[in-house]
Amino acid sequence: MSTTVTLQSKVGVFAGAALLRLVLFAAFPSLPDLLTGRVEISTPVTSFKRLQEGLFLYNHNVSPYDGGVFHQAPLLLPLFSLLPDVKTWPIFTALLYILVDLLSAYALLVIADSGEAGQSKHFTSPRRAKRSSGLLVAAAFLFNPYTIASCIGRSTSAFTNCAILFAIAKALSGSPFNSMVAISFASYLSMYPILLLPPLVLLAYDRQSDKRRIDSAVQFSLRAILIAATCISLLLAMSFALTGNSWDFLARTYGIQLTLSDLTPTVGLWWYFFIEIFDSFRAFFLAVFWLHLVIYVGGLSIRLRTQPLAVLTILLGIFAVFKPYPSISDTSLFLAMLALYRHLYPIMRYTYVASATMLYATFLGPAFYHLWIYAGSGNANFFYAITLVWSLGQSLFVSDLTFAVLRDEWEVERPDMVGKEIRQI
């Protein structure tokens, strides 16, 4: 009985989410293009509009990177040129994006149902009983307005998010090979997910299936890294062949992210800073910003060795704030992962303030962008101020989650301190 009910409600949630997106696509034909043009949704490395430009050049046998606006992975081009033209048949592109969102939600369902958030191999949270059902987590992702907006805006980060979630889901279900392949795809598409490799390898190591078990951690990681490296090399080799036997695409895709040479506004912190910086310091601060992004990986993986999924969640939150071209799509991924930690909500302290801050930023961001670009009565500082608030809201969530995870651990060691006020000294 209960299995049929859950199956029914699962189908209900997925069909409801698909239907909602279809209705939005079909009932408001101008909405996709409107959202595609929003800087909050489309970044230079995920914009669907730029993809169209690359696609046009690609289909006319010109190098897609010659236009200077396309900065995405080359393998997206054959995928999209298989689809009918988006101007005449927008529904096929819409269906592809809806499918990707549903797949991501399915992966989340698997992640949530594994119960890893509350109970990992080396750590069992005393609060784990109060976990959220997989369906709720999937629904929270599918009906999150940020997810819907980036789906309708057809940002290509949907593919990256889907690959990341599958990598985590596969690692949890004991198939490290698939997990490494998935994270390779994610890294190939967006580069930054490669930083998720260390915690992901740890997660896969902890959750190996008993049949093909490798006990040596070193051996396991070496094999995992080898798989990922091979897979990425294959993808890069295919891209090489695809773009007319040239390595130019490396500089035009990953190079752009590394050097931030496209200064289009985003919701992140980089664009304004690098507009303002004097050229002589540019290289130095690029290095500092990237170092800052990378530095969390090692520290968190070591400190939270017992809970690799928490490391992944926190890292995704950090990336959504500090990566070169973040969008609300990255935020939606982090919020989806955050929903796994329902058992920690009671010890998180700033959820309301952080949500209110993000709500404020969500409203004020488009208003200030309007004042800057359209009304002409504001300037870039208006929008940048709001992206700061937006990042503040997210980093509140990240730090609050980190606090809650650590406190949860600490209360296992010190049962006498449960429920007591702690004080920073």
Place this chain on the structure above:
Amino acid sequence: MPRLLSTALSLRRDPRLLKIPPYVSALCIAIGVVWLLLLPLDNYSRRTYVSENALLPGQVHTYFGGSEQHIFRAFRHEVDLLASKNNYEVNDKLETILTGFGVKVGRQNYTYHSAGETYSGENVYGILQAPRGDATEAIVLVAAWKSIDEQLNRNGVALVLTLARYFKRWSLWSKDIILLLPPDSKTGTQAWVDAYHDAHDSEYIAPLPLKSGALQGALAIDYPHEERYHELHIIYDGTNGQLPNLDLINSIVNIAGGQMGIETTVQQMTGHTDSYHDRLQTMLRGMLYQGLGYPTGPHSSFIPYHVDAVTLQPTGQGWHDEMAMGRVVEGSFRSLNNLLEHLHQSFFFYLLMQKNRFVSIGTYLPSAMLLAANFTIMAIFLWVKSGQPIETGASDESKERKLLSPLALVATCHAISAIPLFVFNHLDIKTLPLAFGIFSTLSTALPAVFSLAVASLHKPTLQYFQLTKSFSLLILGVSLATLSTLNFSLAFLVGLLASPLTFLQPTNTQATRWVFVALLILTSPPAVISTAAYASGLTMSDVLKAASFGWNVWGMYTPVVIWCVWWPAWLIGATNTLIPAFQM
């Protein structure tokens, strides 16, 4: 230091602390209102000044006059002959006149539909090419055939024709001059500006056959006034409360007052004595127009496209004649002609309280922000309270909050707010008053229905009430804070009218509840709209028609704010108040 910290931390646990926020909220509202009332004082407002140096207002000698007066009379005679003709015949004649000066002429047809009525017409316009320019920039001179009060704009059109002939002879123009003669003051300019920026709906509005460069400014003349006039009334409010750059107004005040000796006035304040009372009245009138977001003249349509524009309207009994008006326009155009870049130096957000006194956004924004903050403070306070155990000291672990059903109620109320928005903007004029009547009744009954539904679905707890109110106030606060950056006056007015929602709460005493209900009904959006209509002597159908027209033609967003921000907040507040007694 550690002791200080620990005292602060122990204070955090003090139950007295939780009593403060409602008072802080009330204080925010009070300060917000008092702040606004202080603005007209000398200490808080500033004198205006021209900050764009390139404008050089009143620095040139104007030559319009003398024999031009005969030409003006001749054109006025021509206009009189056309008075009874239809739009196309008028445009045929105007086209002949303009082509006669060697001005290129274009015509544009348009049709608008709103509230079941059709508004169609044809614009005629001419482009006077700049002898020293390259057609990359243009300034616009507008005279609608019908004035704002639907009279024949007799002197205005004649003056524009005379000025066109006069301007054509000068070689100093570095920007093209566009002479726009729309058939009326409401729809014509909107169709023209939309089409100029290719933002028109090509099904109903024709594209422009001729175009020039980026518009740098626009001046509309509204001059049906027959006798000699005393002062120039400058109308500056744009659609959705957007305003032109303050420098444009300053230049005109400067040119009219300094060079021509013509008094200028704003917001219909004739005989402004510069007293506190008059300043306050000017400011409040300005806020009212801005808050309504309703266009006030043919210039209003330009402002959303970032083209600074004003309408000049001669009023009062005096000794100035048409030639003086022409020289003001000439002087202003010479100033605009000097511009090296778009007007940007001076303020875009200001409240004028006299032709030469204003407050800028930095000074007045806190008052609206404080009103919005009052909602957010209360929302945070209710959230904190909802998580606290009821008996103090029972358990240290904070109570778990049940979020789903409060969120569902808030989401429902916001979702159904799309209905009035759709209904009032798509029905036709015959059914609108009836629809409003039905809606008002339903809107009054809905809270009772909702509260019964809530009470029957699950036993409402104090926490349920606190969370619903918290979410609702949070959304209201966020929306108003955002709105105050776009349209300060609207945010302030809605914030003030919604402020009782902060303090209303369910009560177990019958008498208090009826007081609350009465207060709620008095401050409900339909009641406020009806009262405002009654107070300004308009019929309800006029108001609804105008609102629908504003939405359909001008893209006015005031209805969105009223129906989708204010009304749902009111609905939730009323539902909460009516929820039958719950267990504490």
